[in-house]
Amino acid sequence: MxxxxxxxxxxxxxxxxxxxxxxxxxxxxxxxxxxxxxxxxxxxxxxxxxxxxxxxxxxxxxxxxxxxxxxxxxxxxxxxxxxxxxxxxxxxxxxxxxxxxxxxxxxxxxxxxxxxxxxxxxxxxxxxxxxxxxxxxxxxxxxxxxxxxxxxxxxxxxxxxxxxxxxxxxxxxxxxxxxxxxxxxxxxxxxxxxxxxxxxxxxxxxxxxxxxxxxxxxxxxxxxxPQTPFVADFIGESVKVEDYTQFKGFTAEEKGGSHQGIIRPEFIELAKDEKEISLPLGAERGTVKATYFRGSSVAVDIEVRGQILRAHRSLEKAPLQAGDKALAFIHRIYSLEAGRTRIIENRAKQKESVVI
Known part of the structure; x- marks a missing residue:
């Protein structure tokens, strides 16, 4: 050019x-x-x-x-x-x-x-x-x-x-x-x-x-x-996790080494119960820590396996409050292994069910 x-x-x-x-x-x-x-x-x-x-x-x-x-x-x-x-x-x-x-x-x-x-x-x-x-x-x-x-x-x-x-x-x-x-x-x-x-x-x-x-x-x-780990982490409301393999439906791309990942709010489907979520067997159970009104939606911080994740929830859905139990299905994660940035889809989306 x-x-x-x-x-x-x-x-x-x-x-x-x-x-x-x-x-x-x-x-x-x-x-x-x-x-x-x-x-x-x-x-x-x-x-x-x-x-x-x-x-x-x-x-x-x-x-x-x-x-x-x-x-x-x-x-x-x-x-x-x-x-x-x-x-x-x-x-x-x-x-x-x-x-x-x-x-x-x-x-x-x-x-x-x-x-x-x-x-x-x-x-x-x-x-x-x-x-x-x-x-x-x-x-x-x-x-x-x-x-x-x-x-x-x-x-x-x-x-x-x-x-x-x-x-x-x-x-x-x-x-x-x-x-x-x-x-x-x-x-x-x-x-x-x-x-x-x-x-x-x-x-x-x-x-x-x-x-x-x-x-x-x-x-x-x-x-x-995003082409580099810095860009994936810097852009958007990203949350960095040290080991993404702890979450259901995700395995390491490479043996050994770091399994760091980035999870964005739009990667997470948040629900009050199994009836509201698309793939309940692949969902994580967590506790709502805080909510933030954003005008067109609500930002929700939810603790899953000791990690605080950020998700967005529509105003049309039943509200969640701090202390509520909720389900979080993580659709995808940015893997940062070996200095590369790559999207990994949850295995539960590739199968009719997921065995945990």
Whole structure:
């Protein structure tokens, strides 16, 4: 595949700490990609090297097929939205948006036309004369977005773009940003540690861990087919078990060694009694430890064989409470044996009955 942006075997260390460790990935033209990983994983360092704010120790950074390692940030054709927005407090919304164009010494007519266009795009026309301190968090984020777009960059980079916004506004802005970027057709890359944000906004997710790229793919691919133990454990409401062979219907893939596994809520069928469950002979008996209302469903923590598992239960079914006895049928498990990630189906689903 031909990429608009590509990082090849990037290495970067700070005082002996490897922030980037042989990191390689690509982003196609017009694609909206999210760098997702825990704090300290190296995702912001990768973004800053792409922007020209840091220089890699080794490796190549290519934009539109051109190696830009030694190219100054201002010559890379990049728009950058900082986490704290970095707006000029003494400038109005209009002047903040026009700033980059004035630095480029564009003529006043072009500046006005482009600024008006971006004010309209971001829904800020009515507040064009206000100053940043007079704006809401969501409005400031839109000003930063418009300012980054003003010079018509070929690549847009965003560092934790929703971090400083409250939850309700954040959800609204996710949809708005995704739609705006797709309408513009601009290649974009954003950093986040929020899984929901990455899944909802990105066309492609790039998982970063300890400076390495663990996996890259669509949100669906990342979720349904994790390629490494880290991704399987990191994505979703995963519960890690040290020995999955303790549960009914599961045997080890390999003799000896570790039998670690990952169990997700959607892998578990939860029931009050045998009449409610599809395969009662393969079900585990457990005790409900806690429940959490999630709006469209209830999250249930159930203790099975000394292990706390997380399951989801429909609001249409009879409620469960802490202390209740319940049945849990584990449909499948991600095996993490030998450093590989593989789905194992419960043997009870392959037979009419299971002998325990």
């Amino acid at each position: 031909k990429y608009e942006v590509e990082l090849k075997h990037i290495e970067k260390s700070f005082n002996g700490f490897k922030a980037a460790n042989d990191a390689s990935f690509g982003v196609a033209k017009g694609e909206l990609a999210g760098l997702l990983g825990p704090s300290g994983s190296g995702k912001t360092t990768l973004l800053r090297m792409l922007a020209g704010l840091e220089k890699p120790d080794k490796g190549d950074i290519l934009i539109a097929g051109r190696r830009v390692n030694d190219l100054p940030a201002r010559e890379r054709g990049i728009g950058f939205v900082f986490q704290n927005y970095a707006l000029f407090r003494h400038m109005t919304v209009r002047d903040n948006i026009a700033f980059g164009l004035r630095v480029q010494k564009e003529d006043s007519h072009k500046i006005k036309v482009r600024t008006d266009e971006l004010l309209e795009l971001t829904g800020l026309s009515q507040v064009a004369k206000r100053y940043p301190l007079q704006l809401s968090g969501g409005q400031r984020q839109r000003v930063a977005f418009a300012r980054a777009l003003a010079p018509s960059p070929s690549l847009l980079l965003l560092d934790e773009p929703f971090a400083a916004i409250d939850a309700k506004v954040r959800k609204e802005l996710r949809s708005w940003l995704r739609e705006a970027i797709h309408n513009l057709g601009i290649t974009s890359l954003f950093v986040t540690h929020d899984q929901d944000e990455a899944v909802e906004v990105a066309d492609k997710i790039i998982i970063v861990n300890n400076g390495r790229i663990e996996q890259a793919g669509s949100p669906l691919e990342i979720y349904q087919a």
